[in-house]
Amino acid sequence: MKNNPARRNILQGLIASAVVVGFNPLNRSWVTSAEAAQSFINLPHLDGVLYTDDATRTNAADDFGHLVHRYPKAILKPGSIHDIVNIIKFARTHTLKVAPRGQGHTCYGQAQVEDGIVIDISTLNKIHDISTERVIVEAGVRWSELLQATLPQQLTPPVLTDYLELSIGGTLSFGGIGGATHRYGMQVDNILELQVVTGEGHLLTCSLYQNRDLFETVLAGLGQCGIIVRATIRLIKAERNARVFLLDYDDLAAFTHDQRLLIEDKRFNYVEGQIISDPNGGWRYLLEAASFYTPPNEPDNISLLASLSYTRGTEQIEDKIYFDFLNRLSPTVAFLQSIGVWSNPHPWINLFVPGTAVEQYISEVVSILTLADTGNSPILLYPVKTDRFTLPLFRVPNEQIVFLFAILRTAPSDDDTTSARMLADNRRLFERNRDLGGTRYPVDAIAFSQEDWQQHFGSVWSRLVNAKRRYDPDNVLTPGQGIFTGS
Numbered sequence: 001m002k003n004n005p006a007r008r009n010i011l012q013g014l015i016a017s018a019v020v021v022g023f024n025p026l027n028r029s030w031v032t033s034a035e036a037a038q039s040f041i042n043l044p045h046l047d048g049v050l051y052t053d054d055a056t057r058t059n060a061a062d063d064f065g066h067l068v069h070r071y072p073k074a075i076l077k078p079g080s081i082h083d084i085v086n087i088i089k090f091a092r093t094h095t096l097k098v099a100p101r102g103q104g105h106t107c108y109g110q111a112q113v114e115d116g117i118v119i120d121i122s123t124l125n126k127i128h129d130i131s132t133e134r135v136i137v138e139a140g141v142r143w144s145e146l147l148q149a150t151l152p153q154q155l156t157p158p159v160l161t162d163y164l165e166l167s168i169g170g171t172l173s174f175g176g177i178g179g180a181t182h183r184y185g186m187q188v189d190n191i192l193e194l195q196v197v198t199g200e201g202h203l204l205t206c207s208l209y210q211n212r213d214l215f216e217t218v219l220a221g222l223g224q225c226g227i228i229v230r231a232t233i234r235l236i237k238a239e240r241n242a243r244v245f246l247l248d249y250d251d252l253a254a255f256t257h258d259q260r261l262l263i264e265d266k267r268f269n270y271v272e273g274q275i276i277s278d279p280n281g282g283w284r285y286l287l288e289a290a291s292f293y294t295p296p297n298e299p300d301n302i303s304l305l306a307s308l309s310y311t312r313g314t315e316q317i318e319d320k321i322y323f324d325f326l327n328r329l330s331p332t333v334a335f336l337q338s339i340g341v342w343s344n345p346h347p348w349i350n351l352f353v354p355g356t357a358v359e360q361y362i363s364e365v366v367s368i369l370t371l372a373d374t375g376n377s378p379i380l381l382y383p384v385k386t387d388r389f390t391l392p393l394f395r396v397p398n399e400q401i402v403f404l405f406a407i408l409r410t411a412p413s414d415d416d417t418t419s420a421r422m423l424a425d426n427r428r429l430f431e432r433n434r435d436l437g438g439t440r441y442p443v444d445a446i447a448f449s450q451e452d453w454q455q456h457f458g459s460v461w462s463r464l465v466n467a468k469r470r471y472d473p474d475n476v477l478t479p480g481q482g483i484f485t486g487s
């Protein structure tokens, strides 16, 4: 018992924060055991720990963007799903707002809450059951952990994000896009069942066959109607290796033409692409594609590259272990962490551009874009097919092919002027794309009004409003998205 890490964590929490035993509704502050008096309301029973110390609050008032800081009153590290039920009921009674937080990798305070309670879902991290077609996991599990658990059985989730250290609950609240999306849709399109705690503190199971309305408003629902606590995720057979192709283009139209061809004929398992700086000035395009295989069934390079018009002789072809390919950002992230750049501000912009407008839009953007505008950071551009998308709240342009366009900007630290300039540019780029029929993938940093949200959701706005009324009638959940402002 002495060396039990779970018990040690709990004790550390109690020491850090004194023991929070209640909430004083008169002055809206927590009451510790040392101050216990008759005027406070007892906290519900918790299997985990409620933290109120400055260090934990400061951490929860930050995210990967480092642009927005909202200080919560407390952070719950739940020891069970019932802790989430109990704390939401408690918050509702005391008109406190609640923000679920996975790994805090959004850019603009989406998982933060001023004066409310952050629920740090990362302590719900069990992988329960892996069978040949599906896995049941808690929402705080990271995709890297899930993949490491399924691969020994030669199984994999169909779609993985470029970075695997994101929580399952966090990405399912947005969508979850990756290089396999052209084949299998978003991560949310591969969920068979969820367990959700609603804004009323009800624990419900939902799927296409049970509580379908909740299922369809929680997946890609930006945390507005419920907190995902458990997910059943579809699995497919995993191949052992990935043959990775990097193909260079100097012409945007040729690049997008070939990307479209590849997602239509599906000759590769994975298709993405980047806009990269040309050493001679301007921009070039890098098509990234991968074919997954298990030896001795090697892919045929000649047929994979047939009829593509990349710059001949510049292609790079490399074989990788499947996991290493999917986890390829890990060494770069470790390097950026080691030099401190990972903790710089990240005014990212992520958009979906209509396929019919992409050449026009991207030509306009790159004609004035400089490396200083991006902070020398990656720019993603790749197409996906919308016929794979099944969730109403996941908003993309109304076309068969749309392009993810993302400038993953890094601003210098201690330079608010540059961050503000990048944020203003995000708004300009968003508006131009919106006027062409485009949408936003809202993991990023764009100032958004309620009117913008209404326009974003378009024909499903009333569906979201009705679901919010039904599942979170007191507007307790996830205020950091800024969709339902006010009480």
Ligand SMILES: Cc1cc2nc3c(=O)[nH]c(=O)nc-3n(C[C@H](O)[C@H](O)[C@H](O)COP(=O)(O)OP(=O)(O)OC[C@H]3O[C@@H](n4cnc5c(N)ncnc54)[C@H](O)[C@@H]3O)c2cc1C
Binding pocket: 063, 064, 099, 100, 101, 102, 103, 104, 105, 106, 107, 110, 111, 112, 121, 139, 160, 161, 162, 163, 166, 167, 168, 169, 170, 171, 173, 174, 175, 176, 177, 178, 222, 223, 226, 227, 228, 229, 443, 478, 480, 481
């Ligand atoms: C380096 C990097 C690479 C990325 N690559 C990709 C990519 O390839 N594809 C892609 O789609 N996205 C990508 N993203 C964006 C990423 O999907 C989102 O930022 C996602 O939210 C990250 O998960 P998280 O666990 O950090 O969520 P958080 O930032 O903690 O939360 C995100 C939002 O979801 C809510 N939320 C959190 N947990 C739950 C839950 N259990 N139930 C309901 N709501 C919840 C939060 O309140 C918040 O509003 C990337 C981000 C980074 C920083």
